[in-house]
Amino acid sequence: MTDKFDKVPADPDPSADAVSKTGGDIPPEAMKAIPVRHYGRWISAVVVLALLALLINAFATAKKIQWNAVGEYVFDSTVLAGAGRTLLISVLAMIMGVVLGVILAVMRMSKNPVTSSVAWFYIWIFRGTPVYVQLLIWFNLALVFETLNLGPIYKDEMVQVMTPFMAALLGLGLNEAAYMAEICRAGLMAVDEGQTEAAHALGMSHGKTLRRIVIPQAMRVIVPPTGNEFINMLKTSSLVYVVTYNELLRATSTIGSTSYAVMEMLFVACIWYLVMTSVFSVFQYYLERRYARGSLRQLPPTPWQKVKANMLGMGRERGAGA
Amino acid sequence: MTAMVKAEGVHKSFGAVQVLKGIDLEVQTGEVFCLIGPSGSGKSTFLRCINHLEKINAGRLYVDGELVGYRQKGDKLYELKDSEVALQRRDIGMVFQRFNLFPHMTALENVMEAPVQVKGTNKAQAKERARELLDRVGLADKAGNYPSQLSGGQQQRVAIARALAMDPKLMLFDEPTSALDPELVGDVLDVMRDLAESGMTMVVVTHEMGFAREVGDSLVFMDGGVVVESGDPREVLTNPQHERTQAFLSKVL
Numbered sequence: 001m002t003d004k005f006d007k008v009p010a011d012p013d014p015s016a017d018a019v020s021k022t023g024g025d026i027p028p029e030a031m032k033a034i035p036v037r038h039y040g041r042w043i044s045a046v047v048v049l050a051l052l053a054l055l056i057n058a059f060a061t062a063k064k065i066q067w068n069a070v071g072e073y074v075f076d077s078t079v080l081a082g083a084g085r086t087l088l089i090s091v092l093a094m095i096m097g098v099v100l101g102v103i104l105a106v107m108r109m110s111k112n113p114v115t116s117s118v119a120w121f122y123i124w125i126f127r128g129t130p131v132y133v134q135l136l137i138w139f140n141l142a143l144v145f146e147t148l149n150l151g152p153i154y155k156d157e158m159v160q161v162m163t164p165f166m167a168a169l170l171g172l173g174l175n176e177a178a179y180m181a182e183i184c185r186a187g188l189m190a191v192d193e194g195q196t197e198a199a200h201a202l203g204m205s206h207g208k209t210l211r212r213i214v215i216p217q218a219m220r221v222i223v224p225p226t227g228n229e230f231i232n233m234l235k236t237s238s239l240v241y242v243v244t245y246n247e248l249l250r251a252t253s254t255i256g257s258t259s260y261a262v263m264e265m266l267f268v269a270c271i272w273y274l275v276m277t278s279v280f281s282v283f284q285y286y287l288e289r290r291y292a293r294g295s296l297r298q299l300p301p302t303p304w305q306k307v308k309a310n311m312l313g314m315g316r317e318r319g320a321g322a
Numbered sequence: 323m324t325a326m327v328k329a330e331g332v333h334k335s336f337g338a339v340q341v342l343k344g345i346d347l348e349v350q351t352g353e354v355f356c357l358i359g360p361s362g363s364g365k366s367t368f369l370r371c372i373n374h375l376e377k378i379n380a381g382r383l384y385v386d387g388e389l390v391g392y393r394q395k396g397d398k399l400y401e402l403k404d405s406e407v408a409l410q411r412r413d414i415g416m417v418f419q420r421f422n423l424f425p426h427m428t429a430l431e432n433v434m435e436a437p438v439q440v441k442g443t444n445k446a447q448a449k450e451r452a453r454e455l456l457d458r459v460g461l462a463d464k465a466g467n468y469p470s471q472l473s474g475g476q477q478q479r480v481a482i483a484r485a486l487a488m489d490p491k492l493m494l495f496d497e498p499t500s501a502l503d504p505e506l507v508g509d510v511l512d513v514m515r516d517l518a519e520s521g522m523t524m525v526v527v528t529h530e531m532g533f534a535r536e537v538g539d540s541l542v543f544m545d546g547g548v549v550v551e552s553g554d555p556r557e558v559l560t561n562p563q564h565e566r567t568q569a570f571l572s573k574v575l
Contacts, residue, residue, distance in 0.1 A: 198422035201373055202436035202488060203412035206404055212439055216426045 069264040082251025083272045090233045096173030101180025126178035135171035139243040168240035183225045187218035220291045227284035326351045326523045331381035341367045343547040354518045356534040357527045359544035365527045373414040415485030419497040421477040423469040429480045430465040455483040475506030495526040543567045
């Protein structure tokens with residue numbers, strides 16, 4: 001990674017750069033050699049492009065796909081509301097997953113055998129059963145518990161409490177917590193023990209050591225898989241279709257079945273899922289970059305820096321005859 | 323002169339393995355006390371017992387007259403709470419073989435961390451003091467660098483500055499130069515020599531016999547979890563009395 005970044009020329013003139021690299025005495029004459037021809041690369045590129053063209057052509061010319069319907073419904077208010085709900089439920093379930101996951105990870109690593117076993121049991125149950133089934137169980141809870149009775153604090157009919165939204169949130173969030181717990185635990189264990197010792201030797205308490213020294217370093221290990229979990233969550237949230245929560249997939253399918261544009265509406269859903277996952281991927285990149293501080297000698301370039309470097313580097317590559 | 327560290331019959335075992343089998347020694351205030359011995363002799367373990375990173379199994383260990391990790395009431399011994407142990411450790415600086423700098427903080431932030439977080443020193447003051455300390459170890463220009471951007475010798479000097487930032491009354495060095503390239507050892511030893519001249523009480527586990535001879539006030543040779551020989555470093559190193567000391571020194575000198 002550092003290599004690539006080092007190649008960014010300080011000045012755009014490739015020949016001047018070559019001089020400085022040799023140490024500045026007498027510039028040797030540039031190597032004049034006929035580059036190796038990579039015929040295989042050309043052939044494979046042509047084959048791949050041809051196949052891709054065939055595929056695109058099949059979709060573009062298919063008579064039964066009404067492409068104008070896709071365009072028409074992409075910004076439909078029902079679809080946008082559905083996409084909004086997908087985002088909402090994903091974010092809320094993820095927050096629930098992270099908070100509970102951290103608690104579970106700490107419980108799991110605790111010296112108290114009761115708390116660590118309870119956390120183990122939770123993770124075993126929620127990771128060991130499909131999230132689809134878990135969603136159905138929450139949704140149908142009223143079948144076995146007619147009322148929710150939290151003593152003096154709260155009491156209501158279960159049907160009133162377990163709305164599609166609640167079932168979706170609990171189903172996704174509690175499931176996510178089990179995965180987040182394992183991710184957090186791995187992150188905390190990845191921090192060298194010498195760090196804790198150094199902090200303790202300076203007189204820092206357990207809590208401060210965890211907060212100031214261990215967690216910031218664990219974040220480097222925790223953030224990338226957490227980002228992946230969120231991207232997964234955006235897509236997994238389509239499963240809450242089954243608890244009749246009106247998210248993106250449900251919104252688009254409803255339109256699809258009434259307007260006889262089933263496939264078209266699925267494409268619309270795909271477009272929005274792609275938009276959401278892509279936007280988040282960019283955000284994740286910057287987040288990871290932030291937590292890489294100190295662990296890399298040089299931070300990786302931002303996408304924009306990469307584009308600039310590539311544009312400058314292009315001419316240079318050609319100039320060198322690669 | 324009073325004893326800064328006093329050990330009476332200190333025992334330590336890891337499971338069934340007995341690492342320290344009754345250590346008795348005294349480190350006087352202001353002296354440089356060197357611990358030498360073959361690996362596995364228990365010298366690092368003993369050092370780690372002094373600031374309670376390891377719990378001793380038997381015996382008594384005092385720092386500046388205070389029992390480490392325990393409180394004695396009558397004839398009963400009470401374990402100290404974590405917060406009380408932390409309070410004792412404030413006054414004892416430690417430098418590790420593998421530096422253990424905090425990699426997510428710059429050199430300056432590493433040195434500021436403990437005064438700000440533990441003592442509650444205000445940031446501006448801590449920063450000024452941290453700059454002074456980095457200057458003292460010859461790294462004023464590296465304040466903004468992360469540990470990964472520093473050489474081993476520079477990292478170890480930052481680690482010394484970090485320990486000094488708490489104004490300790492005692493400094494522990496656990497083989498501070500063993501993980502360094504040979505040409506970087508000198509810089510770290512120079513800093514330690516300066517520190518010794520300023521009157522700091524230092525306990526140094528080391529393989530640098532030159533340093534022990536030149537800077538050390540007392541020296542202890544440990545082997546197999548016991549003190550084999552002790553005395554003036556120049557005396558012990560040039561004219562060892564005990565057979566095992568002779569064997570060890572003939573290999574390292």
